[in-house]
Amino acid sequence: MGSATTYLIVGASLAGAKAAQTLREEGFAGRIVLVGEENERPYERPPLSKGYLLGKAEREEIYVHPPQWYAEHDVDLRLGITVTGVDPAVHEVTFVDGSRLAYGKLLLTTGSSPRRLPVPGADLAGVLYLRRLEDSNRIKETFGAASRIAVIGAGWIGLETAAAARTAGVEVTVLETAELPLLRVLGREAAQVFADLHTGHGVDLRCGVQVAEITGTGGQASGVLLADGSRIDADAVIVGVGITPNTQLADAAGLDVENGIRVDAHLRSSHPDIYAAGDVANAFHPRLGKHIRVEHWANALHQPQVAAKAMLGQDATYDRLPYFFTDQYDLGMEYTGYVEPGGYDEVVFRGNTSTREFIAFWLAHGRVLAGMNVNVWDITDPIRALVTSGQAVDARKLADTDVPLDRLLDHPTRTD
Template sequence: MVGSERPIVIVGASLGGAKAAEALRGAGYRGGIVLIGEEHERPYERPPLSKGYLLGKEGREKIYVHPPQWYAEHDVTLRLGTAVVAIDPAARTVTLADDGEIAYHKLLLTTGSVPRRLPVPGADQDGVLYLRRVEDSDRIKAALHPGARIAVVGAGWIGLEVAAAARTAGAEVTVLEAMELPLLRVLGREVAQVFADLHRAHGVDLRFGVQVAELTGADGTVSGVRLGDGSAVAADAVVVGIGISPATALAQAAGLEVDNGIRTDRHLRTSDPHVYAAGDVANAYHPLFERHLRVEHWANALNQPQTAARALLGQPDAVYDRVPYFFSDQYDLGLEYLGYAEPGGYDRVVFRGDPATREFIAFWLSGDRVLAGMNVNVWDVTDPIRELIVSRRPVDPDRLADPKVPLAQV
């Protein structure tokens, strides 16, 4: 088959892959769509795995992107439990692990990311847990019960959300972090301290500036963590959350440009004009920030596929320029973050409200321009925060900090 007779193939039956298939059909595309995923589960959303689903507040049926019949009803061929092992850009084919081959008209890569592994002795024992897939969340959930001793390695978003779930379940929790504060690279010292105080207030043993030297155990099952200074932390389970890496092996082997993810233009097109990428794996050029960004959050997997679908169909105005967004829930603290403020890329943090009350908005500024904003237990403010970022208009920091001044009038 040639040309339009070939289907659009999507590698990665994730939220991004499923939303791309949905967007293609919504745009009126009537050609073939093949959605391929390694997992045996149909596409699902990942935020519940460290939030509502892990806490037992949401049932399994709530995590799925579409009901099971959706794919057949929309003529989407869903290939689950199927690994793609190679891409041939010249022939425009993908090779499957079972030696099958599928020719494509256009290809979209939504391969996501993989958890970084802890490179210390003993890390391959039973009871050493990572969180990426639904079965990972099931294993962690089974370990969270009253009196259980849980060690969390890494105080990033995943580590802190797991720690909150564990404490809510009545477990004893120790968080081990190499930096001086949680989320230090993401939020900076001023805001990171809020999360240190939050978790200490809920009984978490936070240990900063530590290095994990070894995971101890007996008979192949983990029993604790030995730190670089020789001290030990007893643990019935160790949850590792030290970041993720984009799943670029397929793209790199195919000769696509790879640099902290699959590098794309603002249309999400890779260095091959027939191949596109979206979600965690895409390092996409962002016209607002005038640089490439790889955003490891749910909103990109949700929204980028809409742009990718339009670009796959040849629409020249398909540009991904949405402001990065993510959210987190920990205990009684909920937050939303908009924008992008890299370490060393901002001059000051302005607070609207008192961080000690855990009800405030934080703004990251470069000069008199807002780069990012985070609302904590303050709601219905994302639109004005987004407008401050997108407009790039100068702001008065004193008015920005004053809750009496509406954000639209800062």
């Protein structure tokens, strides 16, 4: 079988597995090679900070496909292998052992890596990051052995691990540079809900602080020193200060890279036979009219389906609204839409924020940019319709629980 009929996917992740699945479902009969650095077959990452970390989901539940699926669908799954280079001119990749593989088309689903904390002591034992299955296992073991932990960073990963630790009976201190958790993502109005949630569950939440050092004894982390001189004792430290897209291969190959691999609405990079999807892709979004990079599960699930179809010559574009969810204690949340930091002029709440059963809407010039439903379910379709309509809405009616959301639009539009 020639290289032209070999479609190579680098990154044996949810995105990589879904791309391989879509290629087969769309009738591609050529060779599919799916390569991953980890020794685990493709799995989903949300359970690593949610159900699996809490012990509510079994290990087998996190995998995208059962083990036999890859052989049954003639997908050459190669695990524990690192690709060290891509040569677009000759359509070839190089592996760490020096071997090469020619391809007709290439999809990069290389994902992202946790951003490291640049302070003294960051390399001590007991300083933990969460990205891979082995990380989740290590943190789960830590919950069983530790009596107190410090979490640096009050983003989604930080808060979800903090909630899991408290649920496991561990004392938790969360350290955040901003004034509130999730401030950059949600804005002050909605971020306060998550601050109250965690303090209400016994978390020592310290915002507006700077970490100066992770202290240790005998090579083991024992706490955190803040810039103001205060110390937090901890048996382990979990760091969640963001992620960085894994663009090294794209950079070296000369592809356009800017906050990820820049791709068009078809997920095609600056080279016509190389595509990217998932965390690593900074994709042009037709509805928003700009490039965005979204670090959430829904992109890793849906983007590769579009990429695979585009690789097959279909006119497929990715225009789904960003979507993500979280589960913390008794709070479940879904968020639909896209708002840049400071990119709204009003937040409208519908429901009761004190009991944490509400919907929050972010508006600009009367238009709904995004909606977040908290402990209110089966409502994402109407929220999506409000966002995609582009119509201005009456904020008073938007806040009124007696007015159905679908009555707010003059002309309902297609969602996704």
